[in-house]
Amino acid sequence: MIGKECFRCGMSLKGKQRRWCSEKCKHTRRSAFVECTVCQKTYKRKNSSRYCSDECKKIKTIPQIREQEFLATLRKYGITKDRYDELFKYQDGKCAICNCAETVKLNGKLKRLAIDHCHQTNFVRGLLCSRCNVAIGNFNDNWVLLENAIEYLVAGDLKAGTYQRMGNRNDHA
Numbered sequence: 001m002i003g004k005e006c007f008r009c010g011m012s013l014k015g016k017q018r019r020w021c022s023e024k025c026k027h028t029r030r031s032a033f034v035e036c037t038v039c040q041k042t043y044k045r046k047n048s049s050r051y052c053s054d055e056c057k058k059i060k061t062i063p064q065i066r067e068q069e070f071l072a073t074l075r076k077y078g079i080t081k082d083r084y085d086e087l088f089k090y091q092d093g094k095c096a097i098c099n100c101a102e103t104v105k106l107n108g109k110l111k112r113l114a115i116d117h118c119h120q121t122n123f124v125r126g127l128l129c130s131r132c133n134v135a136i137g138n139f140n141d142n143w144v145l146l147e148n149a150i151e152y153l154v155a156g157d158l159k160a161g162t163y164q165r166m167g168n169r170n171d172h173a
Contacts, residue, residue: 070112077117077124087127088113096126097136104130 004013006021013021025033034045036052043052051057074081094101095113104111113127119141128136139145157164 066106066109073115077115077122079115079124083124084115084127087124091127095129095132097128097132100129102129 004017005011006013006017006025011021011025033042035042036056039052039056041052071081074084091113093113096116102110102113111130113129114133116125116128116133116136117123118125136146139149
């Protein structure tokens with residue numbers, strides 16, 4: 001009998017046990033014990049759960065939710081996943097403004113580059129990292145305000161004697 005498992009819960013059988021580890025398992029409906037869809041551990045099902053724990057549920061559902069949100073965002077701007085992938089490849093996986101890869105993480109995974117678009121026409125301009133996307137959003141996509149900000153920064157640097165044109169954000173961040 002060494003190496004045998006309970007017919008219901010998968011626990012190792014001891015001694016004279018043939019099919020079940022306990023009377024409880026013997027009289028429990030077979031479908032009450034199921035395999036977790038994430039870790040494959042056998043557990044007693046409560047309600048209609050497909051996961052043995054909240055941790056397994058999070059592991060399984062967060063990526064699904066993120067993918068559904070991403071696909072909804074693509075639909076919102078009228079582009080396909082293939083078009084997003086084309087833009088990503090064209091930009092070498094980097095932000096269209098600072099030329100850097102995304103650094104912001106969400107639940108331990110890097111976020112995708114944001115889809116930058118005109119808020120009046122929904123025209124997709126390119127892909128931006130979180131920092132540049134938020135910066136443009138804070139200027140309400142108004143290029144006149146952005147020009148004013150540039151003039152302000154240049155004038156301040158000239159007065160301080162520190163004027164130098166910077167490349168991407170990795171050069172002097």
